[in-house]
Structure formats: structure tokens, C-alpha cells
Amino acid sequence: MELELDGLHRRYGTVTALDGLTFGVPAGxxxxxxxxxxxxxxxxxxxxxxxxxxxxxxxxxxxxxxxxRARRTFGYMPEERxxxxxxxxxxxxxxFARLHDMPASAARAAARHWIGxxxxxxxxxxxxxxxxxxxxxxxxxxxxxxxxxxxxVLDEPFSGLDPGGVDDMSGxxxxxxxxxxxxxxxxxxxxxxxxxxxxxxxxxxxxLVASGPVADLERGERPRLAVRVAGDADGAWARExxxxxxxxxxxxPDGTVLISLTKGADSQRxxxxxxxxxxxxxxxxxARRLSEVFRQVTGASVGQAEAEHAAKTALSTAGATR
Amino acid sequence: xxxxxxxxxxxxxxxxxxxAISTVxxxxxxxxxxxxxxxxxxxxxxxxxxxxxxSTATLxxxxxxxxxxxxxxxxxxxxxxxxxxxxxxxxxxxxxxxxNGREVVVKQVPxxxxxSAGGTLPGALAQLAGLAKLFAEVPGAAAAAANGIALPxxxxxxPSGSLANRLTGLFTVVLVWVLISVYGSQIAMGIGEExxxxxVEVLLSSVRPVQLLIGKVLGIGLLALxxxxxxxxxxxxxxxxxxxxxxHGAAIGIVVTGGVFIVLGYAFYxxxxxxxxxxxxxxxxxxxxxxxxxxxLILAYALSYTVIYSNGANTFYHVLGFLPPTAPVAMPVLxxxxxxxxxxxxxxxxxxxxxxIWMARxxxxxxxxxxxxxxxxxxxxxxxxxxxxxAR
Numbered sequence: 275m276e277l278e279l280d281g282l283h284r285r286y287g288t289v290t291a292l293d294g295l296t297f298g299v300p301a302g303x304x305x306x307x308x309x310x311x312x313x314x315x316x317x318x319x320x321x322x323x324x325x326x327x328x329x330x331x332x333x334x335x336x337x338x339x340x341x342x343r344a345r346r347t348f349g350y351m352p353e354e355r356x357x358x359x360x361x362x363x364x365x366x367x368x369x370f371a372r373l374h375d376m377p378a379s380a381a382r383a384a385a386r387h388w389i390g391x392x393x394x395x396x397x398x399x400x401x402x403x404x405x406x407x408x409x410x411x412x413x414x415x416x417x418x419x420x421x422x423x424x425x426x427v428l429d430e431p432f433s434g435l436d437p438g439g440v441d442d443m444s445g446x447x448x449x450x451x452x453x454x455x456x457x458x459x460x461x462x463x464x465x466x467x468x469x470x471x472x473x474x475x476x477x478x479x480x481x482l483v484a485s486g487p488v489a490d491l492e493r494g495e496r497p498r499l500a501v502r503v504a505g506d507a508d509g510a511w512a513r514e515x516x517x518x519x520x521x522x523x524x525x526x527p528d529g530t531v532l533i534s535l536t537k538g539a540d541s542q543r544x545x546x547x548x549x550x551x552x553x554x555x556x557x558x559x560x561a562r563r564l565s566e567v568f569r570q571v572t573g574a575s576v577g578q579a580e581a582e583h584a585a586k587t588a589l590s591t592a593g594a595t596r
Numbered sequence: 597x598x599x600x601x602x603x604x605x606x607x608x609x610x611x612x613x614x615x616a617i618s619t620v621x622x623x624x625x626x627x628x629x630x631x632x633x634x635x636x637x638x639x640x641x642x643x644x645x646x647x648x649x650x651s652t653a654t655l656x657x658x659x660x661x662x663x664x665x666x667x668x669x670x671x672x673x674x675x676x677x678x679x680x681x682x683x684x685x686x687x688x689x690x691x692x693x694x695x696n697g698r699e700v701v702v703k704q705v706p707x708x709x710x711x712s713a714g715g716t717l718p719g720a721l722a723q724l725a726g727l728a729k730l731f732a733e734v735p736g737a738a739a740a741a742a743n744g745i746a747l748p749x750x751x752x753x754x755p756s757g758s759l760a761n762r763l764t765g766l767f768t769v770v771l772v773w774v775l776i777s778v779y780g781s782q783i784a785m786g787i788g789e790e791x792x793x794x795x796v797e798v799l800l801s802s803v804r805p806v807q808l809l810i811g812k813v814l815g816i817g818l819l820a821l822x823x824x825x826x827x828x829x830x831x832x833x834x835x836x837x838x839x840x841x842x843x844h845g846a847a848i849g850i851v852v853t854g855g856v857f858i859v860l861g862y863a864f865y866x867x868x869x870x871x872x873x874x875x876x877x878x879x880x881x882x883x884x885x886x887x888x889x890x891x892x893l894i895l896a897y898a899l900s901y902t903v904i905y906s907n908g909a910n911t912f913y914h915v916l917g918f919l920p921p922t923a924p925v926a927m928p929v930l931x932x933x934x935x936x937x938x939x940x941x942x943x944x945x946x947x948x949x950x951x952x953i954w955m956a957r958x959x960x961x962x963x964x965x966x967x968x969x970x971x972x973x974x975x976x977x978x979x980x981x982x983x984x985x986x987a988r
Contacts, residue, residue, distance in 0.1 A: 323801035325968055342804070350801040356794025361608060372600050373802045417798060 312583030601811020650696025765932020861924025920951025
């Protein structure tokens with residue numbers, strides 16, 4: 275593991291942001307750091323760069339605690355985007371390259387390269403505040419990439435992007451990962467990014483609740499079978515078949531029964547049972563969505579978790595002003 | 597790292613139109629301020645005094661002596677009668693008319709009445725002519741009065757500081773005041789910009805807060821220094837060119853003192869302004885947080901005029917000369933007015949340097965704790981605490 279986060283703890287007053295968070299990020303993969311808003315993702319990413327302090331825990335890069343020198347080999351796109359509004363694009367990107375120890379001439383060349391690569395060629399002398407919102411996002415990404423970082427940390431890079439922008443962004447992340455860079459990005463839109471990353475860490479209340487390759491998480495320990503029998507809108511055949519075919523997770527409105535295959539359950543036997551009930555229209559193994567994985571392990575949907583967080587924040591803010 | 601930050605400040609601010617225009621305006625203002633009085637006094641026209649009746653020789657003597665007392669040159673113009681003289685007074689041909697033994701006529705009595713105008717030409721005329729009338733019974737008394745009645749004034753001690761020195765001191769004070777308030781608020785605004793645009797989080801991912809702070813005050817400080825140098829050069833060049841007494845009479849010690857305290861003043865205040873700027877999240881709130889920082893400067897600046905134009909500073913102002921927040925303004929004035937010897941200047945400068953170090957430590961602490969906190973303005977008491985409750 276290139277980047278290791280080990281037992282991170284952080285409390286803000288009565289709110290626990292991080293509660294023993296531990297996971298590792300390997301090189302050469304696009305790694306998703308997922309969870310609802312308020313789960314502690316931003317605090318974690320800020321802690322990697324030392325802009326948020328930790329009560330306990332350690333962050334290591336290639337086996338050593340992260341220090342100032344290591345951080346200059348990292349690239350960062352914070353959740354709250356920000357560039358100097360009145361500075362010109364090329365100068366700004368170049369300036370950040372130089373702050374990451376690049377010599378002047380290399381910094382200028384790299385700035386030009388990334389500005390071109392991100393489709394901003396011709397806007398080198400434009401002030402940042404004259405760029406469109408989308409182009410400001412690209413400029414922000416250029417700042418994170420310009421010094422060819424060994425670790426790329428992007429906080430919610432897909433928020434506010436149109437579908438074309440999502441494709442561009444995921445293309446760049448995949449390209450960086452292929453070049454051997456350790457890529458860590460966060461998102462609260464679990465289903466939007468499940469096709470983009472190879473592995474994920476999912477957190478809730480500042481704790482890791484699931485992690486691993488996306489394919490493993492989607493299959494789960496118990497594969498899921500989706501079966502529909504013509505004319506049976508309630509999935510009555512499955513209920514009659516009883517427990518020996520597995521565990522019924524849900525019945526979709528069109529009558530598709532989702533069956534979680536328990537140990538020893540046999541998919542072929544299920545097929546036989548379905549055929550006995552009528553014409554089998556649909557019979558397939560189905561991947562779980564990451565949002566379902568989240569619901570399974572936490573008992574709450576991402577939306578419920580975010581609503582709960584919003585209510586708690588409002589309460590603590592009201593308490594603070596009283 | 598620090599120099600990169602400083603370089604960015606220099607580059608982005610130095611080439612703005614605001615900087616170019618303000619430099620030109622300041623340089624012109626200084627040049628005009630120095631050269632104009634000198635040019636105007638050289639071209640001052642003599643005053644034309646009309647006299648009516650009496651002995652022309654005696655009245656001419658009185659008018660000439662009155663001119664000497666009032667510090668102006670006079671040309672005496674005999675007039676046939678009061679009506680003609682008044683007509684010429686109205687037309688602006690004459691500035692004052694002396695009617696022998698009766699009155700002094702001017703176009704308009706100055707505000708405060710004629711009696712308060714002792715130092716002016718009509719006032720001096722009125723007093724001298726009145727004396728002459730009083731002595732009229734004594735033969736020759738009027739003529740004697742006309743030949744000079746004022747006794748010489750002897751001082752037991754030499755004057756504490758020449759006017760030229762005092763005015764140079766005043767120039768220094770204005771410079772300190774303008775530089776600190778203009779560039780200080782630029783520091784605060786710049787930090788407000790970094791905070792409100794949120795660029796600070798990207799910056800702090802590779803730069804330490806202290807490096808960011810020092811780079812900023814250094815870069816802006818170098819700009820301030822460049823502008824000061826331009827203003828001082830304008831002061832000297834314009835002064836010599838116009839033959840102003842400000843340059844010729846000013847002692848080198850006053851210039852050196854001024855330079856030292858300009859640097860010390862900037863050093864003391866720059867970190868304070870930075871700390872103030874780090875407390876707000878919106879640039880529009882910057883002005884309200886920097887006001888308290890400016891209060892000592894405003895106080896010392898306002899009081900400095902009383903010292904420049906009087907002999908002997910009061911104890912209160914003398915105390916201000918030793919307090920680090922007010923010393924950069926007060927001490928150059930005290931020294932220029934001759935109210936503080938060199939050893940006091942040195943003590944004050946050392947105190948100010950110590951105060952600067954103290955201020956830098958407190959201010960960097962406030963800055964470091966506040967720079968990443970967004971939302972409402974941070975109360976100073978919270979920013980001073982070592983472990984503040986962070987938002988989020």
C-alpha cells in the first residue's frame with residue numbers, strides 16, 4: 275500500500291468526524307473514497323495535507339509518516355475549489371508548479387502542457403474570474419496535476435460536472451493511475467462512480483464500513499439472482515418455494531424476485547422451481563449497486579444518512595448560537 | 597518557498613494600473629508639495645500701500661516698517677484723496693490705504709477683526725500709524741517710530757529645531773502613515789482574498805502558513821519600499837530644483853531616523869494587519885477588522901501636528917514616542933523638533949524592534965489558527981486561544 279491511513283480520530287466539539295478510520299490505497303488504481311456527506315471524507319483528505327489536524331492516528335506515505343517534503347509530491351483538489359481570481363491562468367498554474375519544487379522553465383512547460391491537455395489552450399492569459407465555471411474546474415485540476423504528483427487526492431471531483439465532464443475527468447484519473455500514480459478521490463454519489471473506480475473504501479460516521487475491489491463488493495459474499503416468471507407480479511412462486519432456495523431480498527414492481535444465494539443454495543434448482551411455476555422471462559446474476567452495499571452494511575440508505583447528518587449539523591449550530 | 601510567495605505578490609501587484617497610478621500621483625504630490633511653496637514665495641509680489649494726506653516721507657517710513665514687521669515688501673503709492681484711494685482699493689490696484697492720522701482702509705476686514713491681524717500688513721500699519729499719531733505732539737517721535745520701533749528678541753536657548761527640520765519630520769510622519777495604512781490594508785485585503793476565494797487550502801497543501809504570511813508581507817513590503825524610494829527621490833530632486841529650504845536645512849540625522857522608523861513601522865504593523873485579515877471570510881469585512889489596528893497610528897499622527905508647530909512636546913506625546921505602536925510616527929517628529937536626543941531615538945527603536953518580534957509571534961499565531969476557518973468572523977479571543985474549536 276502506497277498510502278496508509280491508520281486509526282484516524284478527530285472530534286470537533288461534540289461531533290465525531292473520524293472514529294478510528296483505517297484503510298490503504300495501492301498505486302496504479304483509481305481508488306474511490308465513498309460515503310454520504312458528513313461521513314468524514316473531507317476531514318480525512320485535509321488531514322493528508324496537514325490542513326486539518328488529527329487527535330490521534332497516523333498517515334503514512336510509502337511507509338513513512340507524511341511530512342512537508344512528501345506533500346510537495348502530492349496533488350490536491352480540495353472540496354471547496356479556489357484559485358486567485360485576478361491571476362492569469364498560465365501564471366497561476368505555473369506558480370503552483372513552482373510551489374511544488376519545480377524549476378521555473380519546467381514549471382512553465384508543464385503548465386502549458388496541462389492547460390492544453392485540459393482543453394484550455396488559447397486562454398493562457400485570461401484571468402481566472404473571466405473563465406466559465408466548467409473551465410475554472412479544469413484550471414483547478416491543472417493546478418493539481420501540473421507537478422506530476424505521485425499521489426493525487428481529489429475531493430468530490432465529479433460534483434457539478436456535466437456527463438461530458440464526468441467522462442473527461444474519469445479518463446484523466448484512469449490515465450494517471452495507468453501511469454503508476456496513486457489516485458484517491460472522494461464522492462458521495464456512490465452509484466455514479468462505481469464504474470469509474472477499481473477499488474473503494476466506504477465510510478460512515480468516520481469509520482470504514484466496506485472496502486475492496488468494486489467487483490467483489492458488487493458480487494458480495496452471497497451472489498444475487500434476479501428471476502421473473504411470466505404472470506406472477508408478486509413473486510408468489512418464490513415465497514411458496516420457501517427457505518431452501520435462498521433469501522428473498524426484494525420483489526420489484528414487475529415481479530422480478532431478487533434472491534440472495536445462501537451457502538449451499540443451488541441456482542439450477544431455483545431455475546427448476548421457477549420453470550415449474552411458469553414461463554421464465556428473466557434469469558440472471560445481478561451485481562449489487564454500491565449504494566445497496568452501503569445500505570446492507572449500515573442499515574440506512576445514503577440519503578437517510580445525509581439527512582440525519584444535516585439535521586445534526588443544524589442542531590449543533592443552533593446550540594452554538596444559543 | 598517564502599521568496600516564491602513574495603515574488604508573486606511583487607509581480608501581480610507591481611504591474612497593476614493602481615500601483616503605477618498611485619506611484620505617479622504620490623511622486624507628483626511630493627514634488628509639488630516641496631517645490632510649490634518655494635516657487636510661490638520667490639515670485640511673491642510686493643504689496644501696494646496707498647497713503648492719503650500728511651507727510652509722504654513719514655507715511656512712507658511707517659508703511660515700509662509695517663511691511664518689515666509683517667514680512668512683506670511694500671510699494672508706497674501717494675493718493676490725492678480718500679475717494680480715489682478707495683476706488684483703487686476696490687479695483688484691486690492697492691491692497692491697503694493709510695489715511696494720515698485717521699484710519700487704515702482695507703477692502704474687507706479679516707475674519708476675527710482687525711485687532712487680531714497684528715501679524716498682517718494692515719494690522720502692523722494700524723498699530724504703527726496709531727503710535728505715530730500718539731507721538732505726534734512730541735516733535736520727531738513719529739519719524740523715530742518710522743525708523744523702527746520693535747526691539748530685538750533674544751532667546752536664552754537656541755531654537756529647538758528649525759522649521760525646515762520640523763517640516764522634514766512632518767514629511768516622514770505623513771510617509772509612515774500613508775505607507776502603513778495603504779500597504780497594511782493591502783496585506784489584509786490580500787489575505788482576505790486568499791481566504792474568501794479558498795485558494796488558501798491549495799496553497800497550504802504545499803506551503804506552511806508562516807511561509808505564506810512572511811512571503812506576503814515581504815513582497816508587499818518591497819513594493820512599499822520601492823514607492824517610498826521614489827517619493828524620497830522626488831522630495832530631494834524637487835527640493836533642490838526649487839531651492840526649497842526643506843532640503844537645504846534638513847539634517848541628515850532626521851532623514852536616517854525617518855528611514856529607520858519607516859522600516860520598523862512597517863515591520864510592526866504588517867503582521868498585525870495580516871492577523872486581522874485572517875479573521876474574516878469575506879473581503880468586504882476587512883475594513884472593519886483593520887480599524888482597531890489603525891487607532892494608535894491615527895492618534896500619534898493627529899497629535900504630531902501639535903508638536904511640529906510648538907516648542908517642547910508634552911509628556912503624553914513623549915511617552916507615545918517610546919511605545920512600539922506609536923513610536924514609528926511619534927519618534928521621528930520628536931527628534932525632528934529637537935525634543936528627543938539621539939539616545940532616546942535609539943532606545944525607542946530598540947523597544948520598537950522588540951515589540952515587532954512580539955507582535956510577529958502573536959500575529960502568526962492568530963493567522964495560523966484562523967486562516968483555514970471559514971464562516972462567521974472569528975472573535976479575537978478565540979483566535980488567541982491555543983486550541984480553538986474548529987468548525988467542521
